[in-house]
Amino acid sequence: MLGHPEAPGRLRTVLTSLEDAGGRWELEREAALSPEDDTLGVVRWLHDGALVERLRTASQAAPGYVDSTDNPVSSGSFRAAVAAAGIAVQTALDLVNGRLTRAFLAIRPPGHHAERDRAKGFCFFNNIALVAEVIARAWGVPVLIADYDVHHGNGTQHMFYDRGDVGYLSVHRYPFFPGTGAGDETGEGPGLGMTLNVPLAVGARDAVYASAFEAALEELANRIRPAVILLSAGFDGHQSDPVGGMGLTEEGYRRMTRAVVQASETWSEGRLISVLEGGYHPGATATSVRAHLEELAGLEDGVS
Numbered sequence: 001m002l003g004h005p006e007a008p009g010r011l012r013t014v015l016t017s018l019e020d021a022g023g024r025w026e027l028e029r030e031a032a033l034s035p036e037d038d039t040l041g042v043v044r045w046l047h048d049g050a051l052v053e054r055l056r057t058a059s060q061a062a063p064g065y066v067d068s069t070d071n072p073v074s075s076g077s078f079r080a081a082v083a084a085a086g087i088a089v090q091t092a093l094d095l096v097n098g099r100l101t102r103a104f105l106a107i108r109p110p111g112h113h114a115e116r117d118r119a120k121g122f123c124f125f126n127n128i129a130l131v132a133e134v135i136a137r138a139w140g141v142p143v144l145i146a147d148y149d150v151h152h153g154n155g156t157q158h159m160f161y162d163r164g165d166v167g168y169l170s171v172h173r174y175p176f177f178p179g180t181g182a183g184d185e186t187g188e189g190p191g192l193g194m195t196l197n198v199p200l201a202v203g204a205r206d207a208v209y210a211s212a213f214e215a216a217l218e219e220l221a222n223r224i225r226p227a228v229i230l231l232s233a234g235f236d237g238h239q240s241d242p243v244g245g246m247g248l249t250e251e252g253y254r255r256m257t258r259a260v261v262q263a264s265e266t267w268s269e270g271r272l273i274s275v276l277e278g279g280y281h282p283g284a285t286a287t288s289v290r291a292h293l294e295e296l297a298g299l300e301d302g303v304s
């Protein structure tokens, strides 16, 4: 929809920037998707079927929105959301089957605000939660989801809040959209202690944000000993972002990525899947994603 910050141009700018960087990593422009029905079967593990049908119907009747005006819908929205979820599912299966150990998914729409029963905050289906769920079901091993998007991932937190097999940590601006993510939200039942929130005041820069993220990651990883680490990689904490109000730079994202890579080497034999979430300044998102990929790929000298 015209003027909406979560628009296709975000991804085009990122992909063009990665192509310009050339051959330092394996770029799969059209990732293999699981068939639509298979994808939706997995989506329904975590989401109500009624949400799937609301999005399908709204796309057919577009333009319109699903659940709130935060989630406008075009005729291509259903297809885009299913494709993003399909890449998430397929990547999780590839990891489970030993075909990959590390990947970054440049997908949209984002997912971490999507709740079981409703779309929220530009998100329809919770892509990273789908990755975690596929791995948890296939392997039955502890999975840790780290989230450095400037917003709290309410949907991801709620889906695993009472579960002992998937941990979630988030460093985010607070109070801020979506309103959740206070420090005393720590999980319940078998999930008690599996959720770790670090709220930060508006304006936090690299040192504060990255230190908080490193400490939280170390604490939760030590507690749950994850066999797989997932990252909700949102770049809307960048100082140029029109939405986030924080002061991160590419260096901050490098530092946090290094921490996640290191944790994956310590705990999960390098297994690490990073999924794009927010980031609404296309140029800053593109340069931050490049920095992120250089660290994921272990490139010490960067891309010139």
Ligand SMILES: [Zn+2]
Residues within 6 Å of the ligand: 149, 150, 151, 234, 236, 277, 278, 279
């Ligand atoms: Zn965000």
